[in-house]
Each structure stands twice: as structure tokens, then as C-alpha cells.
């Protein structure tokens with residue numbers, strides 16, 4: 128390359144910062160790293176997402192990674208800090224592949240939440256978002272794929288969390304999602320300042336802009352439909368979608384395509400999208416194609432329920448409910464069909480406003496759609512990790528993986544509600560981020 132573009136500048140500045148930080152913490156970049164703390168976490172049961180349910184498991188954690196998993200206490204190295212969670216069942220840290228972490232709003236303010244989002248300056252929005260981030264961790268979610276934010280607030284938040292300045296789930300972010308002209312982000316509200324692209328050349332440019340800005344994944348809105356609007360008219364044509372998919376893949380990035388309706392879904396799947404978000408009424412040929420290609424389906428059923436429960440606080444106009452209820456049941460029906468046809472799912476909540484903490488309710492819908500609790504758990508662990516391209520370090524409890532765990536009270540393999548309601552303790556990258564083990568009324 129003749130001219131190092133912004134992509135390289137971002138990379139270089141990140142590298143320099145990381146080097147600087149490591150020099151500051153060790154005194155010199157030449158010195159060997161300080162010895163890492165070793166923790167031994169004991170669980171009554173452990174579902175490792177690799178096909179094994181352990182009894183009396185001990186997980187040895189060194190620094191931010193898992194060193195070993197064993198079933199006897201003798202494996203505990205001398206000097207290790209022992210954390211006894213033998214009353215609980217452990218799962219890998221859960222992954223929510225469709226969030227809007229920056230779009231957190233307060234429920235106590237008199238202003239409708241929809242308006243708060245556009246009224247808050249970006250710095251305020253990111254600062255408030257720490258509350259949603261904490262609730263997300265409390266739900267057992269230690270990693271998210273964030274699919275749409277304004278003004279690169281998602282990149283700022285991801286980096287603050289990675290630097291330890293903010294407590295929250297590990298974030299993989301997309302910057303601006305691609306929109307066509309005249310698809311307002313919300314009718315009457317300001318469209319996003321970036322992300323608008325019409326035609327193949329503009330699509331290529333906007334995809335490259337997101338990657339240059341530091342996006343981990345690309346998001347494209349291939350149909351109308353959001354909030355209380357459940358129309359699913361296709362917005363981008365096949366050529367535009369294909370251009371976005373190929374441009375993302377060329378940079379080693381995955382792409383998530385939003386389509387409420389079947390037309391955008393069909394073209395997204397045949398263009399080779401990595402995941403299809405929301406889609407309802409997907410035709411049989413497209414469902415078969417998804418099963419064949421291994422395209423992940425992220426139906427986001429539960430966010431419709433959230434809108435119906437909270438529409439007044441959000442500020443939707445009365446009268447949308449019938450359409451959203453009908454959409455929700457078609458969404459569930461489509462999920463049932465897709466599961467039966469062998470399509471792979473990943474859990475995405477589409478969490479926004481005050482929904483943070485309800486991220487895993489989606490798993491309840493998956494069980495309603497015909498999955499066993501264990502199949503549902505795979506959508507938030509191994510499947511989600513694969514969709515992120517992180518299947519070798521996230522989504523399972525095994526040596527070398529990040530030390531991300533959730534301890535729940537009860538048996539999640541016989542009742543998925545245990546995951547939704549009984550999270551007691553959460554570890555992310557070797558650090559305890561949630562501990563409610565002392566608070567339990569018995």
C-alpha cells in the first residue's frame with residue numbers, strides 16, 4: 128500500500144497506547160509481565176458448552192484466561208485464591224449478538240425515552256450507558272455485538288470498557304449501520320449523521336468508513352421497520368447488499384443484515400450475510416438456503432414484547448399494538464419453522480432504552496419455538512461466539528478461553544427460566560463483576 132490510510136493510523140495509535148500502558152504498568156516493555164493471580168473457582172455443576180456437564184468442577188483461572196478445568200479439588204495450585212460456588216451451576220459467560228448499548232435511557236425522567244435519545248449529547252449518552260452495561264452483566268451477558276450507534280459512541284464505549292475505565296460486557300461494534308436515503312432512523316427525529324449510502328459505490332465507501340473508524344462488524348438495514356414500525360419493505364437491492372457483504376468480508380469482517388420482511392431477508396441470505404436480524408415470514412427456499420449455508424438467524428422476538436409493555440414510557444403513539452402483536456407471533460412462527468429446518472440461531476435481544484438486564488428473555492422464546500434449554504443455551508454461547516469469529520476464546524469453558532462464567536441457582540438444562548431469573552455471580556476475564564451470593568433470601 129502506498130498510503131497508510133486511517134485504518135492503519137487507528138491500528139498504530141492503538142498499538143502505541145497499548146505499548147505505553149504496558150510500559151507504565153511493568154516499568155519497562157522489556158521486563159517479563161508480572162506474575163498473574165491464580166484463582167480456583169469451584170462449581171457444583173458446570174455446563175461447559177463443549178458437550179460435558181461436570182459435577183463438582185474446579186476451574187483454574189490465570190489472569191484473564193482459563194488454565195484448566197478439573198473435577199477434583201487436588202488440582203488447585205498452592206497459593207490460589209479459592210472461590211467456592213459449589214451451591215451453583217456454572218455456564219460460560221453469555222453473548223448477546225444484537226444490542227444497542229449506547230441507547231440506554233432513564234425510566235425516571237418525565238421525558239419520553241425516544242426523545243431522550245436524541246436530546247442527550249454523546250458524552251452524556253455514553254456516561255449514562257454504564258448503567259445499562261452493568262445490568263447487562265447482571266443478566267450473565269459478558270460479551271455483546273452492538274449493532275448500531277451514532278457518532279461512534281459504540282467505539283468509545285468499547286474502548287473505555289477494554290481499558291477498564293468503564294465496567295461492562297466486552298463489546299464488538301459496528302459504528303454506523305448502512306441506511307438508504309429517506310429511511311429516517313425514526314420519523315420526525317434526526318437521521319444519523321453517518322451511514323447513509325445509496326448505490327454500490329456509496330455502499331462500498333460507507334462500509335470502508337466504518338472499518339477505518341475501528342468497527343469490528345458491519346451492519347446494514349435492508350428493510351424498513353424499527354420501534355413501533357413493523358413494515359418490512361426492502362430498502363437495499365441485491366447488488367447493494369452483495370457489495371456490502373463482499374466489502375466487509377474482504378477486510379475479514381462479518382456482516383449483520385437487518386430485515387423485518389421476507390424480501391430483504393432473501394437477498395441478504397443469497398448475498399452471503401453472516402447473520403440475518405429480525406426477519407419474519409422468511410420464505411421456505413430462503414430458510415433452506417440458511418440451513419445449507421449456516422447463516423445465523425437472530426430473530427429478536429422479545430424486543431417486540433418489550434415495546435408492547437413499555438410503549439407509553441418510550442413515547443410511541445397509541446394504536447401500533449395490534450400490528451406489533453401480529454408481527455411478534457409471525458416472528459415466533461418463523462423461528463419455529465427455521466429451527467425445524469435446521470437453521471442455526473444466535474441470541475440477540477435488540478436491547479435498548481430500559482430493556483438492559485432483560486437480554487436473555489429471548490431464550491424463553493427459543494424454547495417456545497421448539498428448542499431444548501440446552502439448544503437455547505448454545506445460541507448464547509458457542510453459536511454466538513462463532514458468529515463473532517471468536518469460537519476459540521469465547522462461548523465455552525475450556526483451557527485457553529476467556530475466564531467468563533455465570534453462576535446460576537437451579538438447573539438451567541431443565542428450566543431455561545433459571546438463566547433468566549437466577550443469575551447469582553458473574554466473572555468476566557478473570558474478574559468478578561457481579562456477586563449476589565450473599566444477598567439470597569432463603
Ligand SMILES: [Zn+2]
Pocket residue numbers: 225226227274275477
Ligand atoms: Zn437493533
